[in-house]
Amino acid sequence: MWWPMCGRWSEGMCILFVAASILNVRVGTGHLDFVRVVLDLDGRPKAEVRAEGARIRIRLSGGASREWRERRVDHPPVSSVRWSRGEAEIVLNTPSRFRQFVLERPWRLVVDVRRPEGGARLCPGVEWRRERVGEAVVNVLRVDPKVAEVRPVLAGGGIRGRASVGVMAEREGAVAAVNGGYFDTKSGEVVGMLVLFREWFKSPDVGKSAFLVPPDGRPRVSRCRFVGAVRVGDTLFPLEGINVPQPASEALVAYNFRYGRKCPWSKVGATRVVVEGGVVRRVMIASRAIPIPRGGWVISATGRLGWRLASVAREGMEVKFFPRLEPGPGEGIHARGAGPMLVEGGREVVGEAIREERVGPQPNRRRARTAIGIDSRGRVLLVAVERVPGWSEGATLFELAEILRGLGAVKAMNLDGGGSTMMLARGEKLVEPEGGRERLVTDAIVVLPQRFSLREVADVPFALLAGVGV
Secondary structure (H helix, E strand, O other): OEEOOOOOOEOOEEEEOOOOOEEEEEEEOOOOOEEEEEEEEOOOOOEEEEEEOOEEEEEEOOOOOOOOEEEEEEEOOEEEEEEOOOEEEEEEOOOOOEEEEEEOOOOEEEEEEEOOOEEEEEEOOEEEEEEEEOOEEEEEEEEOOOOEEEEEEEOOOOOEOOEOHHHHHHHHOOOEEEEOOOEOOOOOEEOOOEEEOOEEEEOOOOOOEEEEEOOOOOOEEEEOEEOEEEEEOOEEEEEOEEOOOOOOOOOEEEEEOOOOOEOOOOOOOEEEEEEEOOEEEEEEEEOOOOEOOOOOEEEEEOHHHHHHHHHHOOOOOEEEEEOOEEOOOEOOOEEEEEOOEEEEOOEEOHHHHHHHHOOOOOOOOOEOEEEEEEEOOOOEEEEEEOEEOOOEEOEOHHHHHHHHHHOOEEEEEEOOOHHHOOEEEOOEEOOOOOOOOOOOEOEEEEEEEOOOOHHHHHOOOHHHHHOOEO
């Protein structure tokens, strides 16, 4: 295979239109994802880089010396490097993917050879490991939540917006990160539950599995359901959801400024109540979109609930929201929904979870996959399975569940996968994107040294975070 440009991972050959001789060879082993071989050159080279089995051969036009030198490396997959003035050979333990590029001032030819296996301690309480499981390359982050923090983050300030996992990780100062839950690829809107610092960005609208960080600071993966309520004056109403589409049937939903500037149109006439500063500001019957006050809410009710709300709500009335999850922590500090559940009670539950949760993207097809789990010691497992032909064949949801079980997970759920699958550590991409191009996503799960007490966050009044009284 011929590559017309440099810098892309390949297993074939690349012609670099450059010409020189080799002065020295250096090997860098400090990267997590690859071993770096640097050829110091005496000028602009012209080189052919070709994979031949377990060797990567480099031929330069220029140097003619046949005097060979050799350097032992013993950092898999690179065993040694041999070179003369006009040629070099990287000897591998096993065939691997590589990329090559040229740097100038001074001139250097760089070859990065991906590690099929490896591991490192990233910081206290955080370990990364890569290993082959069958035909798949599996990257695993194992995090002790007593020492490090694991939580979801958003690309932007609302439920719409996209960014790379790397941008979000850098912004948060994370030592590692993976992509998060599902999203609408057209609108960039979050799909599924999202709670950050006790603020509800979205209630569940797909699936029932969620990664939760409750006030006790012990993360969990659990099936749960939303059972919210809202009190207007002295009357309590069932709350169907937060920042979700308005159901056509009888239902009451609420929208805060995280949804956008306006609440959506209703297909049927709805009672709209504008809440600001924890009290009712306006009451109207309308199908049109209504502006959402920053720090406030718009309550939208249809059917008999709409007529009941219209008869009760009056300007100046106090409004209180009570969003909860059951069974579970009630009010979580952080939460991100996805699914389906992969492992429960230490056993694979993919089939029954798909039937119950009605979510499970291409369960029998091998794709790049991302998942999150909890082991018997309460540690968080973040897993990314690559799908790159010839390197890693990906996994079905059933195979992913077995991978999690093999890692010791007692509970685990699927996150967004395919072209969204990504893992980073120390700023390095540890996963090649499926299809060769990284997808921008709405959210990520980040790992960072614990910088504050979750109990302190739990004590912050919901009113300060959501703009209403508790």
